[in-house]
Amino acid sequence: MNSSARPTFDPRDPLGIDDELSTEQVAIRDSVRALCRDHVTPYVADWFERGEMPTVRELARELGKLGVLGMHLHGYGCAGMSAVDYGVACEELESCDSGLRSLVSVQGSLAMFAIWRWGSEEHKQQWLPRMAAGEAIGCFGLTEPDHGSDPAAMRTFARRDGSDWVLTGRKMWITNGTVADVAVVWARTDEGVRGFVVPTDARGFSAPEITRKMSLRASVTSELVLDEVRLPAAAVLPESEGLRGPLSCLNEARYGIVWGANGAARSCLETALEYSTDRQQFGRPIGGFQLTQSKLADMAVRVHNGRLLALHLGRRKDAGTLLPQQVSFGKLDNVRGALEVARTARTVLGAGGISLEYPVIRHMTNLESVRTYEGTDEMHALTIGQAMTGLSAFRD
Incomplete structure (x- = not known):
């Protein structure tokens, strides 16, 4: 050559x-x-x-x-x-x-x-x-104050009243809720779990913003309150019955997280790399010291293995062969890995690592939320474990 x-x-x-x-x-x-x-x-x-x-x-x-x-x-x-x-x-x-x-x-x-x-x-x-077109904003109401990982236990209820539906309940940790024009809300009914398309100007609907959070601060996070919200029969999602509907949506979102979390990790790595070649200590750039180079190498391995995993899962999704358990695999590993990278990058930046002059501490705290939403580590680990053993550890 x-x-x-x-x-x-x-x-x-x-x-x-x-x-x-x-x-x-x-x-x-x-x-x-x-x-x-x-x-x-x-x-x-x-x-x-x-x-x-x-x-x-x-x-x-x-x-x-x-x-x-x-x-x-x-x-x-x-x-x-x-x-x-x-x-x-x-x-x-x-x-x-x-x-x-x-x-x-x-x-x-x-x-x-x-x-x-x-x-x-x-x-x-x-x-x-x-x-x-971005002319209307939507939100998705599944998680409740007392029911996150176990949506089957949700308390929000929709009852029939003539040809109408009347929704009552609360949803929690809802991104976009306060600014949304439409909410997709999941509720128990006498016929099982159903989804509803709820215009946010409906009487009895409110979405107070959640404040005092230390993660995802540059994001609108809300509670949804449904106080006898009356909807026409046509508001129900006709093709969805049971938890299959909301769980299929979560799987779509989890797939995006596999890629997204790795993007946050990549930003941390690139910030640490640039800092290490500029920051001088003991007469030379800290990137010239063995311990710093070891950190950079470990972060690079984590980030780019995560990119390969995301690309592999994406190609399986395009081929129609991606399984929910494989999405759990990607979400579990890439978010966990991204947090490791963020925490290591923070040590490379020293005291600067806690400053918003750099993106690292912002990514680190955001990833704590990413680790929880669309399924915690524990839920994804048990999903993989059940797929491997054929035994469910979710319920007795």
């Missing part, structure tokens, strides 16, 4: 994984990166410090223009892109901030997917084009 044609080692892509991406996927990555650079990165540390995302509606419209809202869905104004395309976008969004990727995931993989997969044609026509 001609030595001039040999590839060079890229510290930001040590395994050459970018070579596995198509020209279109590289363009998606670069477009999402540019949106983050122009509309989020300069402001997100301040939003995080203040505990708000003041431009959420403007951001939704920009994301809609780019085509990333419900981008893996087909028809109704959605881009109809591949699972890998969507994953590449999630990685870039979360490398900016987990709250931004959560906005997109809840909109596309939870609220829009629920309507797209389980809704009526009327639901789809009414909501999906506007949501894909």
Whole structure:
């Protein structure tokens, strides 16, 4: 081989994984990166410090223009892109901030997917084009104050009253809730668990914002209160009965997390690498010391193994062979790995690691929420364990 044609080692892509991406996927990555650079990165540390995302509606419209809202869905104004395309976008969004990727995931993989997969044609026509454009924002109400990992025990109830449904209950930790135009709410009924499309201007619906949180601060997190919310018969998602509906939506969101969490880890690694070559101690850059190089190598192995896992799962999803247990595998390992990388990167930055001048502490605290939502470590470990042994450890 001609030595001039040999590839060079890229510290930001040590395994050459970018070579596995198509020209279109590289363009998606670069477009999402540019949106983050122009509309989020300069402001997100301040939003995080203040505990708000003041431009959420403007951001939704920009994301809609780019085509990333419900981008893996087909028809109704959605881009109809591949699972890998969507994953590449999630990685870039979360490398900016987990709250931004959560906005997109809840909109596309939870609220829009629920309507797209389980809704009526009327639901789809009414909501999906506007949501894909970012002109309407959705949220997804499943988790309750006393029931997170066990949604079958939910207390929110929908009763029939003539041809109407009347919903009563509370949902908790709902991204986008306070700013949403529509909520997909799951409730027990006499016929089992059903999903409902709830306009947020319905009488009896309110969504007070949750404050005093120390994670996902640049994100709108809400409680949903349903006080005798009356809905017409057409509000029910006709194709969904039981927990299959909401669990299928969670699986869509978990897939995005596999990529997104790794984006946060990549941002931490890149920050630590840059810092290590600039920061001088004992007369030379700290990147020249063995302990720092060992940390950088370990972080690089973690991040890029995570990229390979995400890409593998994305290709299986595009092929129609991805199993829920495999998504649990990816969510468990990539989020856990991202936290390890963030914590190691913080040590490389020393005291600077706790400052919002750098993204590391913001990613670290955000990842604590990512670790919990869409299934805790314990739930995903038990899902994998049950698949391996054929024995359920969830219930006696």
